[in-house]
Amino acid sequence: MKAAVFYGPHQPLRIEEREIPRPGPGEILVKVAACGVCHSDLEYIELGVPTFKKPPVVLGHEPSGVVEEVGPGVTEFAPGARVILSAVTGCGQCLWCRSGRENICGQMIMLGNSIDGAYAEFVKVSARMAFALPEDVPLREGCIIADAISTPFHAVKSRARVQAGDLVAVIGCGGVGLNAVQIATALGAHVIAIDLVEQKLQWARELGAAETINAGQTDVPKKVRDLTGGGVDIALEVIGNPETLRQAYGCLRPGGRLCVVGYYPGDFSLAASRLMMRELEIVGSCGCPPQEYPRIIRMVADGQIKVKPLVTHYFSLEEVDKAFEVMKKGYSIRSVLVIDEKV
Known part of the structure:
Protein backbone atom coordinates (compact mmCIF):
# COMPACT_ATOMS: atom_id res chain seq x y z
CA MET A 1 0.00 0.00 0.00
CA ALA A 148 -12.66 18.91 13.01
CA ILE A 149 -16.29 18.42 14.06
CA SER A 150 -16.09 16.10 17.08
CA THR A 151 -13.52 18.26 18.92
CA PRO A 152 -15.59 21.48 18.79
CA PHE A 153 -18.81 19.55 19.45
CA HIS A 154 -17.40 18.25 22.74
CA ALA A 155 -16.07 21.72 23.57
CA VAL A 156 -19.33 23.53 22.79
CA LYS A 157 -21.86 21.01 24.12
CA SER A 158 -20.14 19.24 27.00
CA ARG A 159 -17.38 21.51 28.30
CA ALA A 160 -18.65 25.04 27.55
CA ARG A 161 -22.23 23.80 28.10
CA VAL A 162 -23.72 26.12 25.49
CA GLN A 163 -27.51 26.42 25.60
CA ALA A 164 -30.13 28.18 23.51
CA GLY A 165 -30.03 31.92 24.07
CA ASP A 166 -26.42 32.05 25.28
CA LEU A 167 -24.13 34.81 24.04
CA VAL A 168 -21.01 33.03 22.73
CA ALA A 169 -17.71 34.39 21.40
CA VAL A 170 -15.51 32.13 19.28
CA ILE A 171 -11.94 33.39 18.96
CA GLY A 172 -10.18 31.78 16.01
CA CYS A 173 -12.04 30.80 12.84
CA GLY A 174 -9.94 27.98 11.46
CA GLY A 175 -11.50 24.57 10.84
CA VAL A 176 -12.24 23.82 14.50
CA GLY A 177 -13.36 27.38 15.25
CA LEU A 178 -15.74 27.54 12.29
CA ASN A 179 -17.31 24.28 13.37
CA ALA A 180 -17.65 25.68 16.89
CA VAL A 181 -19.54 28.58 15.29
CA GLN A 182 -21.96 26.33 13.42
CA ILE A 183 -22.46 23.92 16.34
CA ALA A 184 -23.15 26.72 18.85
CA THR A 185 -25.55 28.28 16.34
CA ALA A 186 -27.30 24.91 15.86
CA LEU A 187 -27.79 24.75 19.64
CA GLY A 188 -29.53 28.14 19.58
CA ALA A 189 -26.73 30.46 20.72
CA HIS A 190 -26.06 34.01 19.48
CA VAL A 191 -22.49 33.69 18.18
CA ILE A 192 -19.83 36.36 17.72
CA ALA A 193 -16.94 35.11 15.55
CA ILE A 194 -13.52 36.74 15.92
CA ASP A 195 -10.50 36.44 13.63
CA LEU A 196 -7.89 38.51 11.79
CA VAL A 197 -8.78 37.26 8.31
CA GLU A 198 -11.82 38.68 6.51
CA GLN A 199 -12.34 35.51 4.44
CA LYS A 200 -12.61 33.45 7.63
CA LEU A 201 -15.11 35.92 9.06
CA GLN A 202 -17.15 35.62 5.87
CA TRP A 203 -17.14 31.83 6.25
CA ALA A 204 -18.25 32.28 9.87
CA ARG A 205 -21.21 34.40 8.77
CA GLU A 206 -22.18 31.74 6.22
CA LEU A 207 -22.13 29.14 9.02
CA GLY A 208 -24.41 31.15 11.27
CA ALA A 209 -22.38 33.76 13.16
CA ALA A 210 -24.67 36.64 14.11
CA GLU A 211 -21.77 39.10 14.45
CA THR A 212 -18.12 39.12 13.38
CA ILE A 213 -15.15 41.11 14.65
CA ASN A 214 -11.84 41.65 12.88
CA ALA A 215 -9.36 41.42 15.76
CA GLY A 216 -6.79 43.47 13.86
CA GLN A 217 -9.03 46.52 13.74
CA THR A 218 -10.33 46.90 17.28
CA ASP A 219 -9.93 46.17 20.99
CA VAL A 220 -11.66 42.78 21.04
CA PRO A 221 -12.88 42.61 24.68
CA LYS A 222 -14.18 46.19 24.55
CA LYS A 223 -15.95 45.58 21.24
CA VAL A 224 -17.57 42.40 22.57
CA ARG A 225 -18.72 44.15 25.75
CA ASP A 226 -20.15 47.01 23.68
CA LEU A 227 -22.02 44.61 21.38
CA THR A 228 -23.46 42.54 24.21
CA GLY A 229 -24.03 45.10 26.96
CA GLY A 230 -21.40 43.68 29.27
CA GLY A 231 -19.82 40.57 27.78
CA VAL A 232 -20.62 37.04 26.68
CA ASP A 233 -21.79 34.07 28.69
CA ILE A 234 -19.19 31.82 27.07
CA ALA A 235 -15.95 32.44 25.20
CA LEU A 236 -14.20 29.66 23.29
CA GLU A 237 -10.49 30.17 22.51
CA VAL A 238 -9.62 27.94 19.57
CA ILE A 239 -6.11 29.14 18.70
CA GLY A 240 -3.75 28.43 21.60
CA ASN A 241 -2.07 31.80 22.09
CA PRO A 242 -1.55 33.81 25.31
CA GLU A 243 -2.90 37.02 23.76
CA THR A 244 -6.10 35.45 22.46
CA LEU A 245 -6.56 33.61 25.76
CA ARG A 246 -6.44 36.97 27.56
CA GLN A 247 -8.82 38.44 25.00
CA ALA A 248 -11.29 35.60 25.51
CA TYR A 249 -11.07 36.03 29.30
CA GLY A 250 -11.72 39.76 28.88
CA CYS A 251 -14.87 39.10 26.83
CA LEU A 252 -16.70 37.39 29.71
CA ARG A 253 -19.57 38.90 31.63
CA PRO A 254 -19.87 38.18 35.39
CA GLY A 255 -20.56 34.48 35.85
CA GLY A 256 -19.15 33.71 32.40
CA ARG A 257 -17.16 30.70 31.27
CA LEU A 258 -13.92 30.46 29.26
CA CYS A 259 -13.42 27.21 27.35
CA VAL A 260 -9.84 26.60 26.23
CA VAL A 261 -9.81 24.49 23.06
CA GLY A 262 -6.57 25.63 21.38
CA TYR A 263 -3.31 23.95 22.38
CA TYR A 264 -0.59 26.16 23.87
CA PRO A 265 2.50 24.46 25.38
CA GLY A 266 3.59 27.38 27.60
CA ASP A 267 2.22 29.32 30.55
CA PHE A 268 -0.02 32.38 30.56
CA SER A 269 -1.33 34.64 33.32
CA LEU A 270 -4.82 35.96 34.06
CA ALA A 271 -6.19 38.30 36.72
CA ALA A 272 -7.10 35.98 39.59
CA SER A 273 -9.05 38.72 41.41
CA ARG A 274 -11.43 39.03 38.46
CA LEU A 275 -11.85 35.25 38.40
CA MET A 276 -12.88 35.32 42.06
CA MET A 277 -14.90 38.54 42.24
CA ARG A 278 -16.97 37.79 39.13
CA GLU A 279 -17.29 34.06 39.71
CA LEU A 280 -15.83 33.20 36.32
CA GLU A 281 -15.07 29.65 35.20
CA ILE A 282 -12.19 28.31 33.10
CA VAL A 283 -12.51 24.84 31.57
CA GLY A 284 -10.35 22.92 29.14
CA SER A 285 -11.56 20.72 26.30
CA CYS A 286 -9.58 17.94 24.64
CA GLY A 287 -10.83 15.80 21.78
Whole structure:
Protein backbone atom coordinates (compact mmCIF):
# COMPACT_ATOMS: atom_id res chain seq x y z
CA MET A 1 0.00 0.00 0.00
CA LYS A 2 1.01 3.64 -0.41
CA ALA A 3 1.52 5.80 2.67
CA ALA A 4 2.75 9.33 3.42
CA VAL A 5 5.44 8.85 6.06
CA PHE A 6 6.82 11.40 8.53
CA TYR A 7 10.56 11.04 9.20
CA GLY A 8 11.17 14.16 11.25
CA PRO A 9 10.70 17.94 11.49
CA HIS A 10 11.39 20.20 8.51
CA GLN A 11 11.20 17.34 6.02
CA PRO A 12 8.49 16.70 3.43
CA LEU A 13 6.46 13.55 3.94
CA ARG A 14 7.71 10.62 1.87
CA ILE A 15 5.31 8.58 -0.25
CA GLU A 16 6.35 4.97 0.28
CA GLU A 17 5.16 1.45 -0.44
CA ARG A 18 4.43 -0.45 2.78
CA GLU A 19 2.98 -3.83 3.64
CA ILE A 20 -0.75 -3.85 4.31
CA PRO A 21 -1.13 -4.49 8.07
CA ARG A 22 -3.25 -7.39 9.33
CA PRO A 23 -5.75 -6.87 12.14
CA GLY A 24 -5.17 -8.67 15.41
CA PRO A 25 -7.71 -9.50 18.14
CA GLY A 26 -10.19 -6.66 18.61
CA GLU A 27 -8.84 -4.78 15.58
CA ILE A 28 -10.12 -3.88 12.14
CA LEU A 29 -8.41 -3.04 8.87
CA VAL A 30 -9.97 -0.08 7.07
CA LYS A 31 -9.53 0.80 3.41
CA VAL A 32 -9.17 4.57 3.69
CA ALA A 33 -11.52 6.63 1.52
CA ALA A 34 -10.47 10.10 2.63
CA CYS A 35 -8.56 11.80 5.42
CA GLY A 36 -8.76 15.38 6.63
CA VAL A 37 -5.56 17.41 6.80
CA CYS A 38 -5.20 18.88 10.28
CA HIS A 39 -3.06 21.73 11.58
CA SER A 40 -1.58 19.49 14.28
CA ASP A 41 0.10 17.42 11.56
CA LEU A 42 1.70 20.60 10.26
CA GLU A 43 3.00 21.29 13.78
CA TYR A 44 4.88 17.98 13.80
CA ILE A 45 6.52 18.95 10.51
CA GLU A 46 7.09 22.69 10.95
CA LEU A 47 7.46 23.16 14.72
CA GLY A 48 8.95 19.86 15.79
CA VAL A 49 6.08 18.98 18.13
CA PRO A 50 7.03 15.39 19.05
CA THR A 51 5.00 12.31 18.19
CA PHE A 52 4.65 9.56 20.79
CA LYS A 53 5.73 6.97 18.24
CA LYS A 54 9.30 7.61 17.20
CA PRO A 55 9.48 8.39 13.45
CA PRO A 56 9.02 7.03 10.90
CA VAL A 57 5.28 7.31 11.50
CA VAL A 58 2.33 7.61 9.14
CA LEU A 59 0.41 10.78 10.00
CA GLY A 60 -3.33 11.40 9.56
CA HIS A 61 -6.03 11.17 12.23
CA GLU A 62 -9.26 12.22 10.50
CA PRO A 63 -10.25 9.30 8.24
CA SER A 64 -13.30 7.74 6.72
CA GLY A 65 -13.34 4.44 4.90
CA VAL A 66 -14.72 0.95 4.49
CA VAL A 67 -13.90 -2.02 6.69
CA GLU A 68 -11.71 -4.42 4.71
CA GLU A 69 -11.06 -7.11 7.32
CA VAL A 70 -11.88 -7.77 10.97
CA GLY A 71 -9.69 -9.45 13.56
CA PRO A 72 -10.67 -12.20 16.01
CA GLY A 73 -13.37 -11.17 18.47
CA VAL A 74 -14.76 -8.27 16.45
CA THR A 75 -18.53 -8.63 16.13
CA GLU A 76 -19.77 -5.04 15.78
CA PHE A 77 -18.38 -4.52 12.27
CA ALA A 78 -18.13 -6.64 9.13
CA PRO A 79 -16.26 -6.14 5.86
CA GLY A 80 -17.99 -3.50 3.76
CA ALA A 81 -19.13 -1.33 6.68
CA ARG A 82 -18.73 2.42 6.15
CA VAL A 83 -16.96 4.02 9.11
CA ILE A 84 -15.16 7.01 10.49
CA LEU A 85 -12.33 6.54 12.99
CA SER A 86 -11.93 8.65 16.10
CA ALA A 87 -8.68 10.58 16.40
CA VAL A 88 -8.00 9.26 19.92
CA THR A 89 -9.05 6.42 22.16
CA GLY A 90 -8.31 5.50 25.75
CA CYS A 91 -7.10 2.33 27.41
CA GLY A 92 -10.69 1.41 28.30
CA GLN A 93 -9.78 0.31 31.82
CA CYS A 94 -8.66 3.30 33.92
CA LEU A 95 -10.87 5.48 36.13
CA TRP A 96 -11.33 8.09 33.41
CA CYS A 97 -12.25 5.57 30.72
CA ARG A 98 -14.69 3.81 33.04
CA SER A 99 -16.35 7.13 33.85
CA GLY A 100 -16.87 7.99 30.17
CA ARG A 101 -13.90 10.32 29.76
CA GLU A 102 -11.63 8.31 27.47
CA ASN A 103 -10.46 11.54 25.85
CA ILE A 104 -8.38 12.39 28.96
CA CYS A 105 -7.02 8.88 29.58
CA GLY A 106 -3.39 8.95 30.69
CA GLN A 107 -2.63 6.15 28.22
CA MET A 108 -4.46 7.76 25.33
CA ILE A 109 -3.77 6.30 21.88
CA MET A 110 -3.60 8.95 19.15
CA LEU A 111 -4.06 7.93 15.54
CA GLY A 112 -1.22 9.26 13.41
CA ASN A 113 0.86 9.98 16.50
CA SER A 114 1.21 7.05 18.88
CA ILE A 115 0.19 4.59 16.15
CA ASP A 116 0.41 4.81 12.35
CA GLY A 117 -2.37 6.92 10.92
CA ALA A 118 -4.49 7.28 7.82
CA TYR A 119 -2.41 9.15 5.26
CA ALA A 120 -2.34 5.71 3.68
CA GLU A 121 -4.44 3.35 1.59
CA PHE A 122 -5.14 1.15 4.63
CA VAL A 123 -5.07 1.70 8.39
CA LYS A 124 -5.30 -0.81 11.24
CA VAL A 125 -7.01 0.29 14.46
CA SER A 126 -8.88 -0.99 17.49
CA ALA A 127 -12.52 -1.61 16.61
CA ARG A 128 -13.34 0.72 19.53
CA MET A 129 -12.16 3.65 17.38
CA ALA A 130 -14.71 3.00 14.61
CA PHE A 131 -18.20 4.46 14.24
CA ALA A 132 -20.74 3.55 11.57
CA LEU A 133 -21.34 6.23 8.95
CA PRO A 134 -24.80 6.33 7.31
CA GLU A 135 -25.07 6.07 3.54
CA ASP A 136 -26.36 9.64 3.28
CA VAL A 137 -23.15 11.08 4.75
CA PRO A 138 -20.48 11.18 2.01
CA LEU A 139 -17.14 9.55 2.80
CA ARG A 140 -15.15 12.38 1.18
CA GLU A 141 -16.50 15.02 3.52
CA GLY A 142 -17.66 12.79 6.38
CA CYS A 143 -14.06 12.12 7.35
CA ILE A 144 -13.84 15.53 9.07
CA ILE A 145 -16.33 14.38 11.70
CA ALA A 146 -13.44 12.44 13.24
CA ASP A 147 -11.74 15.58 14.62
CA ALA A 148 -12.66 18.91 13.01
CA ILE A 149 -16.29 18.42 14.06
CA SER A 150 -16.09 16.10 17.08
CA THR A 151 -13.52 18.26 18.92
CA PRO A 152 -15.59 21.48 18.79
CA PHE A 153 -18.81 19.55 19.45
CA HIS A 154 -17.40 18.25 22.74
CA ALA A 155 -16.07 21.72 23.57
CA VAL A 156 -19.33 23.53 22.79
CA LYS A 157 -21.86 21.01 24.12
CA SER A 158 -20.14 19.24 27.00
CA ARG A 159 -17.38 21.51 28.30
CA ALA A 160 -18.65 25.04 27.55
CA ARG A 161 -22.23 23.80 28.10
CA VAL A 162 -23.72 26.12 25.49
CA GLN A 163 -27.51 26.42 25.60
CA ALA A 164 -30.13 28.18 23.51
CA GLY A 165 -30.03 31.92 24.07
CA ASP A 166 -26.42 32.05 25.28
CA LEU A 167 -24.13 34.81 24.04
CA VAL A 168 -21.01 33.03 22.73
CA ALA A 169 -17.71 34.39 21.40
CA VAL A 170 -15.51 32.13 19.28
CA ILE A 171 -11.94 33.39 18.96
CA GLY A 172 -10.18 31.78 16.01
CA CYS A 173 -12.04 30.80 12.84
CA GLY A 174 -9.94 27.98 11.46
CA GLY A 175 -11.50 24.57 10.84
CA VAL A 176 -12.24 23.82 14.50
CA GLY A 177 -13.36 27.38 15.25
CA LEU A 178 -15.74 27.54 12.29
CA ASN A 179 -17.31 24.28 13.37
CA ALA A 180 -17.65 25.68 16.89
CA VAL A 181 -19.54 28.58 15.29
CA GLN A 182 -21.96 26.33 13.42
CA ILE A 183 -22.46 23.92 16.34
CA ALA A 184 -23.15 26.72 18.85
CA THR A 185 -25.55 28.28 16.34
CA ALA A 186 -27.30 24.91 15.86
CA LEU A 187 -27.79 24.75 19.64
CA GLY A 188 -29.53 28.14 19.58
CA ALA A 189 -26.73 30.46 20.72
CA HIS A 190 -26.06 34.01 19.48
CA VAL A 191 -22.49 33.69 18.18
CA ILE A 192 -19.83 36.36 17.72
CA ALA A 193 -16.94 35.11 15.55
CA ILE A 194 -13.52 36.74 15.92
CA ASP A 195 -10.50 36.44 13.63
CA LEU A 196 -7.89 38.51 11.79
CA VAL A 197 -8.78 37.26 8.31
CA GLU A 198 -11.82 38.68 6.51
CA GLN A 199 -12.34 35.51 4.44
CA LYS A 200 -12.61 33.45 7.63
CA LEU A 201 -15.11 35.92 9.06
CA GLN A 202 -17.15 35.62 5.87
CA TRP A 203 -17.14 31.83 6.25
CA ALA A 204 -18.25 32.28 9.87
CA ARG A 205 -21.21 34.40 8.77
CA GLU A 206 -22.18 31.74 6.22
CA LEU A 207 -22.13 29.14 9.02
CA GLY A 208 -24.41 31.15 11.27
CA ALA A 209 -22.38 33.76 13.16
CA ALA A 210 -24.67 36.64 14.11
CA GLU A 211 -21.77 39.10 14.45
CA THR A 212 -18.12 39.12 13.38
CA ILE A 213 -15.15 41.11 14.65
CA ASN A 214 -11.84 41.65 12.88
CA ALA A 215 -9.36 41.42 15.76
CA GLY A 216 -6.79 43.47 13.86
CA GLN A 217 -9.03 46.52 13.74
CA THR A 218 -10.33 46.90 17.28
CA ASP A 219 -9.93 46.17 20.99
CA VAL A 220 -11.66 42.78 21.04
CA PRO A 221 -12.88 42.61 24.68
CA LYS A 222 -14.18 46.19 24.55
CA LYS A 223 -15.95 45.58 21.24
CA VAL A 224 -17.57 42.40 22.57
CA ARG A 225 -18.72 44.15 25.75
CA ASP A 226 -20.15 47.01 23.68
CA LEU A 227 -22.02 44.61 21.38
CA THR A 228 -23.46 42.54 24.21
CA GLY A 229 -24.03 45.10 26.96
CA GLY A 230 -21.40 43.68 29.27
CA GLY A 231 -19.82 40.57 27.78
CA VAL A 232 -20.62 37.04 26.68
CA ASP A 233 -21.79 34.07 28.69
CA ILE A 234 -19.19 31.82 27.07
CA ALA A 235 -15.95 32.44 25.20
CA LEU A 236 -14.20 29.66 23.29
CA GLU A 237 -10.49 30.17 22.51
CA VAL A 238 -9.62 27.94 19.57
CA ILE A 239 -6.11 29.14 18.70
CA GLY A 240 -3.75 28.43 21.60
CA ASN A 241 -2.07 31.80 22.09
CA PRO A 242 -1.55 33.81 25.31
CA GLU A 243 -2.90 37.02 23.76
CA THR A 244 -6.10 35.45 22.46
CA LEU A 245 -6.56 33.61 25.76
CA ARG A 246 -6.44 36.97 27.56
CA GLN A 247 -8.82 38.44 25.00
CA ALA A 248 -11.29 35.60 25.51
CA TYR A 249 -11.07 36.03 29.30
CA GLY A 250 -11.72 39.76 28.88
CA CYS A 251 -14.87 39.10 26.83
CA LEU A 252 -16.70 37.39 29.71
CA ARG A 253 -19.57 38.90 31.63
CA PRO A 254 -19.87 38.18 35.39
CA GLY A 255 -20.56 34.48 35.85
CA GLY A 256 -19.15 33.71 32.40
CA ARG A 257 -17.16 30.70 31.27
CA LEU A 258 -13.92 30.46 29.26
CA CYS A 259 -13.42 27.21 27.35
CA VAL A 260 -9.84 26.60 26.23
CA VAL A 261 -9.81 24.49 23.06
CA GLY A 262 -6.57 25.63 21.38
CA TYR A 263 -3.31 23.95 22.38
CA TYR A 264 -0.59 26.16 23.87
CA PRO A 265 2.50 24.46 25.38
CA GLY A 266 3.59 27.38 27.60
CA ASP A 267 2.22 29.32 30.55
CA PHE A 268 -0.02 32.38 30.56
CA SER A 269 -1.33 34.64 33.32
CA LEU A 270 -4.82 35.96 34.06
CA ALA A 271 -6.19 38.30 36.72
CA ALA A 272 -7.10 35.98 39.59
CA SER A 273 -9.05 38.72 41.41
CA ARG A 274 -11.43 39.03 38.46
CA LEU A 275 -11.85 35.25 38.40
CA MET A 276 -12.88 35.32 42.06
CA MET A 277 -14.90 38.54 42.24
CA ARG A 278 -16.97 37.79 39.13
CA GLU A 279 -17.29 34.06 39.71
CA LEU A 280 -15.83 33.20 36.32
CA GLU A 281 -15.07 29.65 35.20
CA ILE A 282 -12.19 28.31 33.10
CA VAL A 283 -12.51 24.84 31.57
CA GLY A 284 -10.35 22.92 29.14
CA SER A 285 -11.56 20.72 26.30
CA CYS A 286 -9.58 17.94 24.64
CA GLY A 287 -10.83 15.80 21.78
CA CYS A 288 -14.12 13.97 22.16
CA PRO A 289 -15.19 10.88 24.15
CA PRO A 290 -16.66 7.98 22.17
CA GLN A 291 -20.21 8.20 23.51
CA GLU A 292 -20.68 11.59 21.82
CA TYR A 293 -19.91 10.40 18.28
CA PRO A 294 -23.32 8.81 17.54
CA ARG A 295 -25.14 12.09 18.26
CA ILE A 296 -22.65 14.06 16.15
CA ILE A 297 -23.11 11.65 13.23
CA ARG A 298 -26.92 11.92 13.56
CA MET A 299 -26.72 15.73 13.52
CA VAL A 300 -24.61 15.59 10.36
CA ALA A 301 -27.00 13.10 8.72
CA ASP A 302 -29.97 15.32 9.66
CA GLY A 303 -28.30 18.43 8.24
CA GLN A 304 -27.99 20.24 11.59
CA ILE A 305 -24.21 20.19 11.18
CA LYS A 306 -22.88 20.74 7.67
CA VAL A 307 -19.75 19.04 6.33
CA LYS A 308 -19.60 19.88 2.61
CA PRO A 309 -19.13 23.67 3.04
CA LEU A 310 -16.24 22.98 5.41
CA VAL A 311 -14.15 21.09 2.84
CA THR A 312 -12.74 23.65 0.44
CA HIS A 313 -9.85 21.73 -1.16
CA TYR A 314 -9.26 18.12 -2.28
CA PHE A 315 -5.86 16.52 -2.92
CA SER A 316 -4.49 13.08 -3.72
CA LEU A 317 -2.25 11.27 -1.25
CA GLU A 318 0.77 12.20 -3.37
CA GLU A 319 -0.21 15.89 -3.05
CA VAL A 320 -0.16 15.94 0.75
CA ASP A 321 2.59 18.58 0.89
CA LYS A 322 0.50 20.83 -1.40
CA ALA A 323 -2.34 20.49 1.10
CA PHE A 324 -0.05 21.76 3.86
CA GLU A 325 0.99 24.73 1.70
CA VAL A 326 -2.66 25.68 1.15
CA MET A 327 -3.24 25.41 4.90
CA LYS A 328 -0.23 27.62 5.72
CA LYS A 329 -1.48 30.33 3.36
CA GLY A 330 -4.92 30.31 4.98
CA TYR A 331 -6.74 29.44 1.77
CA SER A 332 -8.69 26.50 3.16
CA ILE A 333 -11.17 25.72 5.89
CA ARG A 334 -10.36 22.01 5.65
CA SER A 335 -8.44 20.16 2.99
CA VAL A 336 -9.07 16.48 2.42
CA LEU A 337 -6.84 13.81 0.92
CA VAL A 338 -9.00 11.66 -1.34
CA ILE A 339 -7.19 8.35 -1.08
CA ASP A 340 -9.77 6.15 -2.80
CA GLU A 341 -10.83 7.96 -5.98
CA LYS A 342 -13.91 5.72 -6.26
CA VAL A 343 -15.70 7.48 -3.39
